[in-house]
Amino acid sequence: MTLTAPRLERVEDQVLTRKYRRLAKRHVRAFGEPRPGLDRKAADLKGPHPEYSDASVRQAPHALPAGAPVVRMAIQEDQDTRESRVVVL
Amino acid sequence: MKLAEKQAFLVLQRSGAPPQHRVRIVESLSQALPSWNLSTRVSRIFRVTNVGGAPNGDQRILENCHLLFVGPTPPWAIQGVVGPSCQLWLTLGSFNLLLVSQNPSETAVAIDWAKNNSRYEHWEIAAGVVKEPHFSPEQVHIRNGIGSLTKLSKLRMPSPLRQPVSEYCSLMASALSRSRSALPQLLQDLKVVHEETASDLFDISAGGDEIVLADEVGDLTNTNAGLARIVSQALSAVSPLIEHECDLRLHSLLGIGIADLALARIRIFAEKTLGSANIPDRVAHLERKPIDMDLTRLRCDSDFWFSDHLGKNGTVVGHSVAHLPTATDVPFPLLTYFSQTDHFKSTLTTLSAPVTAIAACNTVRWSLLTLTHEICHAIVRGVLTTLLPDPDKTEELQDAIALLNKTRKPAHLLDEIRRYLIASVIAMDHVHSLSEGVSGEFPVDADYLRETLDRCHHEVEEIMVHVMDFMYFYDGEADKYIPWIWLSWGVIPNIGNRVPEYVLRTLCALNAMNLRRGGLTETTSRDQLIHILSGLKDSTKDLYVEAALKHLREHWDERIKNALICRKGIVKIVRAFLFSDSIADSLRQERKAFGPGSKREGYPMNPRELSSLMIDNPLKFIKVYTDSGEPSEAVSAWMLSTIAFNTLDS
Numbered sequence A: 001m002t003l004t005a006p007r008l009e010r011v012e013d014q015v016l017t018r019k020y021r022r023l024a025k026r027h028v029r030a031f032g033e034p035r036p037g038l039d040r041k042a043a044d045l046k047g048p049h050p051e052y053s054d055a056s057v058r059q060a061p062h063a064l065p066a067g068a069p070v071v072r073m074a075i076q077e078d079q080d081t082r083e084s085r086v087v088v089l
Numbered sequence B: 001m002k003l004a005e006k007q008a009f010l011v012l013q014r015s016g017a018p019p020q021h022r023v024r025i026v027e028s029l030s031q032a033l034p035s036w037n038l039s040t041r042v043s044r045i046f047r048v049t050n051v052g053g054a055p056n057g058d059q060r061i062l063e064n065c066h067l068l069f070v071g072p073t074p075p076w077a078i079q080g081v082v083g084p085s086c087q088l089w090l091t092l093g094s095f096n097l098l099l100v101s102q103n104p105s106e107t108a109v110a111i112d113w114a115k116n117n118s119r120y121e122h123w124e125i126a127a128g129v130v131k132e133p134h135f136s137p138e139q140v141h142i143r144n145g146i147g148s149l150t151k152l153s154k155l156r157m158p159s160p161l162r163q164p165v166s167e168y169c170s171l172m173a174s175a176l177s178r179s180r181s182a183l184p185q186l187l188q189d190l191k192v193v194h195e196e197t198a199s200d201l202f203d204i205s206a207g208g209d210e211i212v213l214a215d216e217v218g219d220l221t222n223t224n225a226g227l228a229r230i231v232s233q234a235l236s237a238v239s240p241l242i243e244h245e246c247d248l249r250l251h252s253l254l255g256i257g258i259a260d261l262a263l264a265r266i267r268i269f270a271e272k273t274l275g276s277a278n279i280p281d282r283v284a285h286l287e288r289k290p291i292d293m294d295l296t297r298l299r300c301d302s303d304f305w306f307s308d309h310l311g312k313n314g315t316v317v318g319h320s321v322a323h324l325p326t327a328t329d330v331p332f333p334l335l336t337y338f339s340q341t342d343h344f345k346s347t348l349t350t351l352s353a354p355v356t357a358i359a360a361c362n363t364v365r366w367s368l369l370t371l372t373h374e375i376c377h378a379i380v381r382g383v384l385t386t387l388l389p390d391p392d393k394t395e396e397l398q399d400a401i402a403l404l405n406k407t408r409k410p411a412h413l414l415d416e417i418r419r420y421l422i423a424s425v426i427a428m429d430h431v432h433s434l435s436e437g438v439s440g441e442f443p444v445d446a447d448y449l450r451e452t453l454d455r456c457h458h459e460v461e462e463i464m465v466h467v468m469d470f471m472y473f474y475d476g477e478a479d480k481y482i483p484w485i486w487l488s489w490g491v492i493p494n495i496g497n498r499v500p501e502y503v504l505r506t507l508c509a510l511n512a513m514n515l516r517r518g519g520l521t522e523t524t525s526r527d528q529l530i531h532i533l534s535g536l537k538d539s540t541k542d543l544y545v546e547a548a549l550k551h552l553r554e555h556w557d558e559r560i561k562n563a564l565i566c567r568k569g570i571v572k573i574v575r576a577f578l579f580s581d582s583i584a585d586s587l588r589q590e591r592k593a594f595g596p597g598s599k600r601e602g603y604p605m606n607p608r609e610l611s612s613l614m615i616d617n618p619l620k621f622i623k624v625y626t627d628s629g630e631p632s633e634a635v636s637a638w639m640l641s642t643i644a645f646n647t648l649d650s
Helices: A006-012 A020-030 B029-035 B075-081 B104-117 B137-141 B148-153 B161-182 B185-206 B215-233 B255-272 B279-287 B369-385 B394-404 B413-429 B447-473 B478-488 B496-540 B542-576 B581-588 B618-625 B634-644
Strands: A069-078 A086-089 B002-015 B020-026 B041-049 B065-070 B087-091 B096-101 B120-126 B335-339 B352-353 B440-441
Touching: A020 B618, A069 B542, A086 B065, A086 B413, A086 B542, B002 B029, B002 B087, B002 B634, B020 B215, B065 B104, B065 B335, B075 B096, B075 B104, B087 B496, B096 B104, B096 B478, B104 B120, B104 B185, B120 B215, B120 B618, B148 B161, B148 B185, B185 B215, B215 B255, B215 B335, B215 B352, B215 B394, B215 B478, B215 B496, B255 B335, B255 B369, B255 B581, B255 B618, B255 B634, B279 B369, B279 B413, B352 B369, B369 B413, B369 B478, B394 B447, B413 B447, B413 B542, B447 B542, B447 B581, B478 B542, B496 B542, B496 B618, B581 B618
Parallel strands: B335 B352
Antiparallel strands: A069 A086, A069 B440, B002 B020, B002 B041, B041 B087, B065 B096, B065 B120, B087 B096
16 A cells, blocks of 8 residues: 555556556456346355354454454444544544 | 348358369358358348348349349448349348349349449359459459568567467458458447557557566457457458358358447447546546545435536536546547457457347347446446555555544545445345444454455446446336346356355445335335345346345345445445536437337337438447347348447547
8 A cells, every 4th residue: 555656557547458457467367257137147156245154154263363453343323414434542 | 122031041161072162141050050060151131122122032133143242331332233133131240241033133233333432253154153352453462552661570578478469460450451442431430449459569669667477468368359350250251252251150151241240239328428528537536526525424315415526517516517537538449349259358458249240230138238337347446446556555555544444534525425435345245244333343464454455346337337227228117127137147047056145236236226214224225125036036037137026035134234225325426427418418318310209219210120210329229129039130230230330430
């Protein structure tokens, strides 16, 4: 995330261009390709998001080392609009 | 000129003693099946009425006659040479017109016309037997014309790439040579695909930096799969037809060149509008803008979320367009094809649609408008490479965490968007620990973030794609969007377990249009969805729709509401930074085909009427004419032919 300038150079072309495809290859390698169509295939190796599947398939949480950075978050209601939103505290 | 309502089949097979190629026209597939043998090939054909004179249903005409295959040619162009004793038929192959006549002089006139205006193949039929075919002479001499293929085949490649490269060379050689004859409209795109692919492969051969072999093998495998389909389906109809077979059984005689050309036209339109808007670039340029606010705390009805940040007059990126880098690359043309297995799918080099759409694209369930979802995937992937940290680079993951827990201050707006996106992903992952008014403390290190991105990435991408598709291609109209996506899901078997996911994504898309409602955003989206799905359930009896309604009613409070709130940040990001009204305008316009009145939003054509009227927005055309619940082969063929031949190039 600190490499903003080089990143910018690397995407300085149109969608679907050669440079973009090269950049996106990394992305596809890391995360896989989306399932066909609007999730056209029933089979999906990773399965649905754990929060939206049976609790039994939820993966064991990653064991974090002591002293790992902590993020504080909450769902807060806006006093004016009564909108509920996630805020980072 | 109007297509008859019912399809027919042209049947070719070797039979009799001695075996000879015999041809006939039958009214239905069931008439062809009893005599089907190992050589039988068929193709759908559609009688063009109001032209020529031979009566319909007179099958004797094929006993002793002339068949003239012509194309690719706009149907209206041949109208003047169809004699009074001729029958004219429309096909979906690259020989898209078939003239049947018992009159040799009328046939000769048509051949003379075809020699100067198109490609042709002429069969003389005697007692139902095909005599020696004659065809455009230049077709014999066409070669691929790309010398670099030979050079490429001789390159010393890493072993995992050797076979894929050999396969690529043979496929591309066939595609280029066949395209010159069968579908010249695809030739330029194929050349660009080859230039880009060859350039990548030459780099690999030279040991270029940062090349990951697995990526290249994957990329080339997708390219080869697309090329294989194009060669064997769209480009199968090369002369002599008797020797070249399409691998789709229902189209094995003439292929599906025109259907494939229609797909390519749709892709080109999206590329020239949404693609050329450079959305990933525009997002990347938000790093030029300072930021002094916490986006997680910005209320959802703030004007900030509705400003055209990417557009010419964007309030944040006031100078963005003028200073955007000029694109010097030619966009990579995704290889378009129909597939029996891939359905609607996009990769970095291909874009596919289901074969069923060829005969049923006049229905919402099989509409080609679903391609827009795939096109959005390509763009969102580009944007996410800018917004998400590289999971292989620990320093990028750590920097994202520093932004998140505020040990590093966002340097610009792009940083703040990245922070908001990561915060949303963490919230999605901890939705059960988050409740109204109760704060949670979540340890986050690089490994955890990597795993979480791996788990949630797919859903993040899908949410972004749904919001984008809804905003750009459905104008944010819930009553259009919801039936279209839910009916298209309805044709996929065994995805009932995914209904909760689909409900959530649909709600996220609706939220993008309801953010102004503040505290009522989520419930408004819920009520809209329930209302529209209820109507759909009554009219279609769709099981997934029924399951969705049940899920919405039973799990809103304890599951759906908070999940939706945790994903609202992603919705806001797409609404504000991937959507632009000025870009969307180019997708809404149809400048050519407007007639008087408001019927069919100004399109004057009637379904199945072959008009010479041009259109410049195939997506709008699809939206307007996809209005039936029942598939019609003839209306679908008319739509594909119109998109293929009536869409302006620019």
